[in-house]
Amino acid sequence: MMQIACIGGGVAALYFAIAMQRRQPAAAIDIFERDSAERNSGWGIILREPMLAAMQRMDEASHAAILARAVSWDQIEIRHKGGIKLLSNQFGRSTGRHALVEVLRARAVELGCRIHYASPASATDLAGSYQLLVGSDGIKSGCREQIGADAPIARVQSANRFIWLGCGKAFDRMVFDFQQTTHGPVWVHAYPFSAGQSTFVVECTQQTFDGFGFGRRALSSDLARLEEIFANLLGEAKLASLSDAPHEWRQFEQIRCDSLHREQMVLIGDAAHTAHFSIGSGTRLAVEDAIALADSLHQGGALPEALARYQRQRSEAVGSIQQQALHSMQWFDRIVEHYSLPLAAFSRAFLFRSLGQAA
Ligand SMILES: Cc1cc2nc3c(=O)[nH]c(=O)nc-3n(C[C@H](O)[C@H](O)[C@H](O)COP(=O)(O)OP(=O)(O)OC[C@H]3O[C@@H](n4cnc5c(N)ncnc54)[C@H](O)[C@@H]3O)c2cc1C
Structure with missing residues (x-):
């Protein structure tokens, strides 16, 4: 019976636990999550169809529970230069990160996994007690740094600033609203994720960020300013942030590790690789990593062989998604x-951005 510890209890670890317990019900899996069980916050995330199909094949029960909490749309609206371009047949689906994590936690526990909350963990502390350590500690991963000691980690940082917000209004489609302000461009990626809420990711150039003095005061004053900028879209709805800290404003970093494993440790999810949020695929990568790792371990052989097989399998698939994400970023x-393009040309350039074509 394999003893496995996951460092970090986000979607990657939870889905790995589900997949592994499905493949090997006797496996003993402990998930160590730094935060308390109650601190499961976040706004909506897009659920990509290939990910949902893989989840359905792996575990019907959690797939059905996730779909029951999802909302969908079939149009994208692009607002630019005072005009609106509506694109039909653009099916998309999303759910709250909170709802997704809740479903996965319940299912992982039902299948036999143990989750330890308020339990920050390190590979050094756990190495002696487990055969396999799964580094699933997210974008600021400490596990990645340990593996990266021998292998390069490629990082590309976006020049823009973004903030992940929610709003108390459910749009009936995905909306991209590009505003021009006295300080420069600021735009939002918005989509519904429950009956009364939408994700509202605001992004702007560094110049706009500095011009408004964003990130320098209590966040509530930045939100009030953003509510003014996006008043036409929001109506009476208010914006909400995950905390009141100015550091909620971030610069996205796309990360790729040359090596995903070392000795008894392996990386999955954002610890292993990130993909710019504008293509909504980070969770997809996390779930597909989780399934690939469980499958590779289940195939058997010595641990180093299984981990090398996992890495080979993921490198190619992740590479093409990261390429699209990089083009989009x-x-x-x-x-x-x-910005100077008229609405129709701007919308076309926007739609094809992840192919890396010139505007
Ligand atoms: C603005 C924004 C929008 C996004 N939208 C989408 C989207 O629409 N669709 C999509 O697919 N993806 C989206 N993503 C990406 C997605 O959120 C991530 O890819 C996904 O959450 C990765 O899951 P994970 O489990 O690897 O990491 P996380 O969800 O970050 O989980 C890591 C966990 O590890 C814990 N942890 C960290 N260190 C330790 C430690 N030492 N000990 C114990 N626990 C620890 C953390 O508390 C956390 O719970 C978005 C990301 C951003 C920033």
Whole structure:
């Protein structure tokens, strides 16, 4: 019976536990999560269809529970230069991160996994007690740094600033609203994730960020300013942040590790690789990593062989998604070049941004 510890209890670890317990019911899995069980916060995330299909094949029960909490849309609206472009047949689905994690926690425990909350963990402390350590500690992963001691980690940081907000209004479609202000461009990626709420990711250039003095005061004053900028879209709805700390404003970093394993440790999810939020695929990568790792361990052989097989399998699949994400991130980084385009040309450039085509 394999003894496994996961460092970090987000979607990657929870889905790995589900997949592994399905493949090997006798496996003993402990998940160590730094935060308390109650601190399961977050706004909505897009659920990509390939991820949902893989989840359905792996575990019907959690797949059905996730779909029961999801909302969908079939149009994308692009607002630019005072005009609106509506694109039909653009099916998308999302759910609250909170709802997703709740479903996965319940299912992982039902299948036999143990979750330890308020339990920050380190590979050094756990190495002696487990055969396999799964580094699932997210974008600021400490496990990655340990593996990266021998292998390069590639990082590309976006020039823009973003903040992940929620709003108390459920849009009936996905909306991208590009505003021009006296300090420069600021835009939002918004979509519904429950009956009364939407995700509202605001992004702006560094110049706009500095011009408004964002990130320098209590966040409530930044939110009030954003509510003014997006008043046409929001109506009476208010914006909400995950905390009141100015550091909620971030610069996205796309990360790729040359090596995903070392000795008894392996990386999955954001600890292993990130993908810019504008293509909504980070959770998909996390779930697909989790399934690939469980499958590779289940195939058997010595642990180093299984981990090497997992790495080979994921490198190619992740590479193409990260390439699209990078193109998309860089399109937004060069937004000033696109802003002068009329609505139709701007919308076309926007839609094809992840292919890396020029505007
Ligand atoms: C603005 C934004 C929008 C996004 N939208 C989407 C979307 O629409 N669709 C999509 O697919 N993805 C989206 N993503 C990406 C998605 O949120 C991540 O890819 C996904 O959460 C990765 O899951 P994870 O389990 O690897 O990491 P996380 O969800 O970050 O979980 C890591 C966990 O590890 C814990 N932890 C950290 N260190 C320790 C430690 N030492 N000990 C114990 N616990 C620890 C943390 O508390 C955390 O719970 C978005 C990301 C951002 C920033």
